[in-house]
Amino acid sequence: xxxxxxxxxxxxxxxxxxxxxxxxxxxxxxxxxxxxxxxxxxxxxxxxxxxxxxxxxxxxxxxxxxxxxxxxxxxxxxxxxxxxxxxxxxxxxxxxxxxxxxxxxxxxxxxxxxxxxxxxxxxxxxxxxxxxxxxxxxxxxxxxxxxxxxxxxxxxxxxxxxxxxxxxxxxxxxxxxxxxxxxxxxxxxxxxxxxxxxxxxxxxxxxxxxxxxxxxxxxxxxxxxxxxxxxxxxxxxxxxxxxxxxxxxxxxxxxxxxxxxxxxxxxxxxxxxxxxxxxxxxxxxxxxxxxxxxxxxxxxxxxxxxxxxxxxxxxxxxxxxxxxxxxxxxxxxxxxxxxxxxxxxxxxxxxxxxxxxxxx
Amino acid sequence: xxxxxxxxxxxxxxxxxxxxxxxxxxxxxxxxxxxxxxxxxxxxxxxxxxxxxxxxxxxxxxxxxxxxxxxxxxxxxxxxxxxxxxxxxxxxxxxxxxxxxxxxxxxxxxxxxxxxxxxxxxxxxxxxxxxxxxxxxxxxxxxxxxxxxxxxxxxxxxxxxxxxxxxxxxxxxxxxxxxxxxxxxxxxxxxxxxxxxxxxxxxxxxxxxxxxxxxxxxxxxxxxxxxxxxxxxxxxxxxxxxxxxxxxxxxxxxxxxxxxxxxxxxxxxxxxxxxxxxxxxxxxxxxxxxxxxxxxxxxxxxxxxxxxxxxxxxxxxxxxxxxxxxxxxxxxxxxxxxxxxxxxxxxxxxxxxxxxxxxxxxxxxx
Numbered sequence: 001x002x003x004x005x006x007x008x009x010x011x012x013x014x015x016x017x018x019x020x021x022x023x024x025x026x027x028x029x030x031x032x033x034x035x036x037x038x039x040x041x042x043x044x045x046x047x048x049x050x051x052x053x054x055x056x057x058x059x060x061x062x063x064x065x066x067x068x069x070x071x072x073x074x075x076x077x078x079x080x081x082x083x084x085x086x087x088x089x090x091x092x093x094x095x096x097x098x099x100x101x102x103x104x105x106x107x108x109x110x111x112x113x114x115x116x117x118x119x120x121x122x123x124x125x126x127x128x129x130x131x132x133x134x135x136x137x138x139x140x141x142x143x144x145x146x147x148x149x150x151x152x153x154x155x156x157x158x159x160x161x162x163x164x165x166x167x168x169x170x171x172x173x174x175x176x177x178x179x180x181x182x183x184x185x186x187x188x189x190x191x192x193x194x195x196x197x198x199x200x201x202x203x204x205x206x207x208x209x210x211x212x213x214x215x216x217x218x219x220x221x222x223x224x225x226x227x228x229x230x231x232x233x234x235x236x237x238x239x240x241x242x243x244x245x246x247x248x249x250x251x252x253x254x255x256x257x258x259x260x261x262x263x264x265x266x267x268x269x270x271x272x273x274x275x276x277x278x279x280x281x282x283x284x285x286x287x288x289x290x291x292x293x294x295x296x297x298x299x300x301x302x303x304x305x306x307x308x309x310x311x312x313x314x315x316x317x318x319x320x321x322x323x324x325x326x327x328x329x330x331x332x333x334x335x336x337x338x339x340x341x342x343x344x345x346x347x348x349x350x351x352x353x354x355x356x357x358x359x360x
Numbered sequence: 361x362x363x364x365x366x367x368x369x370x371x372x373x374x375x376x377x378x379x380x381x382x383x384x385x386x387x388x389x390x391x392x393x394x395x396x397x398x399x400x401x402x403x404x405x406x407x408x409x410x411x412x413x414x415x416x417x418x419x420x421x422x423x424x425x426x427x428x429x430x431x432x433x434x435x436x437x438x439x440x441x442x443x444x445x446x447x448x449x450x451x452x453x454x455x456x457x458x459x460x461x462x463x464x465x466x467x468x469x470x471x472x473x474x475x476x477x478x479x480x481x482x483x484x485x486x487x488x489x490x491x492x493x494x495x496x497x498x499x500x501x502x503x504x505x506x507x508x509x510x511x512x513x514x515x516x517x518x519x520x521x522x523x524x525x526x527x528x529x530x531x532x533x534x535x536x537x538x539x540x541x542x543x544x545x546x547x548x549x550x551x552x553x554x555x556x557x558x559x560x561x562x563x564x565x566x567x568x569x570x571x572x573x574x575x576x577x578x579x580x581x582x583x584x585x586x587x588x589x590x591x592x593x594x595x596x597x598x599x600x601x602x603x604x605x606x607x608x609x610x611x612x613x614x615x616x617x618x619x620x621x622x623x624x625x626x627x628x629x630x631x632x633x634x635x636x637x638x639x640x641x642x643x644x645x646x647x648x649x650x651x652x653x654x655x656x657x658x659x660x661x662x663x664x665x666x667x668x669x670x671x672x673x674x675x676x677x678x679x680x681x682x683x684x685x686x687x688x689x690x691x692x693x694x695x696x697x698x699x700x701x702x703x704x705x706x707x708x709x710x711x712x713x714x715x716x717x718x719x720x721x722x723x724x725x726x
Binding site: 039070071072073075076079081085088098102122161162164345346 | 422522527538624628630635636638669670673676678682
């Protein structure tokens with residue numbers, strides 16, 4: 001019996017060998033691959049990347065042909081997906097999540113002619129660059145809106161993980177809020193997930209129950225917005241303009257503008273000017289924004305925020321401009337100085353006024 | 361119902377062995393039809409799902425890379441299942457194996473000795489066994505159902521691993537991302553073929569499967585386990601302790617799953633991270649059954665399951681179908697297998713609409 005089965009397997013292997021591999025079609029348009037870790041939904045991380053992909057395709061027309069693969073699990077299985085995109089003839093591949101770092105690097109080693117762009121990582125290669133956005137800039141502006149609006153002087157934050165990228169966002173927000181109202185405190189609850197509507201809602205409700213009147217978040221679902229809308233409280237959206245879920249509750253939202261980014265970078269590959277220099281784009285590059293400020297915010301406050309936005313994009317204001325003290329009161333950025341990028345990149349402290357503990 | 365299931369007097373041995381093959385084929389056909397109904401050319405879909413993934417050396421390497429952990433888990437589970445010990449938590453035992461083996465690699469990160477890998481496997485096996493021990497103690501001492509206990513322990517294992525990679529084992533140079541430091545060379549399984557990711561894990565898995573076959577085929581202990589599971593009273597009469605069988609069934613399957621965890625972290629992944637298995641421990645349950653709990657046949661069913669995993673991914677990339685298609689294939693396969701098993705032991709008999717239930721005797725209503 002086993003022998004028969006073995007023979008079947010052998011036959012299959014031979015049949016496979018005979019059929020041969022199907023080769024990629026090296027046509028005129030540049031094949032651009034996108035690897036997403038979650039399905040493309042209505043709002044959130046992957047939805048924004050895909051919106052950007054569509055805008056890039058619209059802008060570059062027949063010069064590009066994009067392909068997306070959604071819901072790719074982090075870890076070793078991602079390698080096959082990325083490798084397949086490379087084998088299928090895509091000449092530029094965006095892997096849009098930190099979890100694909102090692103696999104992108106490995107495939108980049110196998111395909112030196114293909115350009116790889118990995119989001120939010122810290123490893124690169126000759127043909128693999130990294131990209132990130134300075135979310136703390138729009139986050140500072142959102143913080144200004146919240147700080148000027150809060151009546152409880154306490155704002156809640158639903159956080160995901162205490163990574164430097166997240167701490168930048170929360171600290172930027174806190175500094176913005178304190179610029180409008182020096183008494184503001186930020187209460188943080190970590191849900192240990194990037195996307196978990198159930199836990200995000202529980203955390204939001206818990207914060208409201210503790211007396212905060214505004215919740216902001218660094219997670220990916222619309223649960224905080226829905227929760228605020230339901231209970232008549234206020235919210236700062238993240239990753240997407242979620243005002244359709246919280247028409248009366250969303251003060252504003254911190255959003256990436258990936259279309260601008262993908263169009264620009266894809267163009268550099270088309271004209272041969274691409275380099276692997278790490279990209280950490282600020283608002284002035286047009287890749288970040290805040291959603292239209294809600295009508296519940298007085299106009300003079302909105303005007304102040306827009307003025308600050310103009311200063312940030314003009315480079316005359318940096319959100320992490322000293323003096324900045326951490327929770328223990330130690331001065332982290334001296335008066336008259338701004339934080340160096342290296343310190344931002346490895347940020348492992350909260351500014352004064354943030355109520356949260358960091359793991360050792 | 362006008363149709364009744366009646367037990368067959370004697371089920372054909374041949375049919376019993378052919379049933380899994382027939383179910384696999386039926387699942388492939390049903391799956392291909394499914395592609396047709398969601399608007400894809402069935403021939404192309406079949407090619408993409410079952411042929412393209414293994415159409416080059418690299419693809420075959422990936423197939424065996426995936427086979428190794430499934431085969432290890434399924435082999436261990438089969439030994440337990442033969443004695444009616446229902447360990448559903450191989451996934452959790454795999455995670456514990458990864459934690460123990462991986463921690464050893466991180467603790468000895470300056471050691472270059474050949475002994476490190478064997479020590480990691482030993483530690484991983486013991487870790488998996490320790491996790492199964494919890495279920496064994498609760499079953500033997502308190503008669504707690506091992507299905508529930510092993511399943512629940514899987515979630516605890518996953519959270520424990522999360523805790524470790526967000527906390528004590530987090531890499532100090534990894535910008536706080538939840539991963540350990542990468543294992544050094546001596547803690548990595550060697551790759552077998554240039555240009556592929558296939559590593560020595562598949563050799564270990566095959567070795568364990570053959571050893572398991574020798575064990576179930578020739579050892580008296582395995583015979584005792586089987587009798588203990590299938591005929592508790594007969595076993596008691598013969599002096600085979602049931603508790604000992606429960607212990608053995610759980611410990612052996614826990615050990616094998618622990619080995620699978622080390623194969624994953626020392627071979628494929630190369631570090632500890634939040635998720636170390638996409639559900640190999642659960643897939644192994646189906647695999648063990650398709651292999652008729654025979655370790656040699658399980659080698660083939662593991663390869664089939666690995667092909668489902670990889671084919672599902674290929675279909676996602678090439679055809680843009682959701683990866684849930686893999687789960688659908690697994691489910692269809694199990695469905696056909698259970699159905700064919702039923703038909704091996706029972707036959708359908710037309711009894712007509714007029715019959716009343718009284719004449720049914722011992723038959724099962726269909």
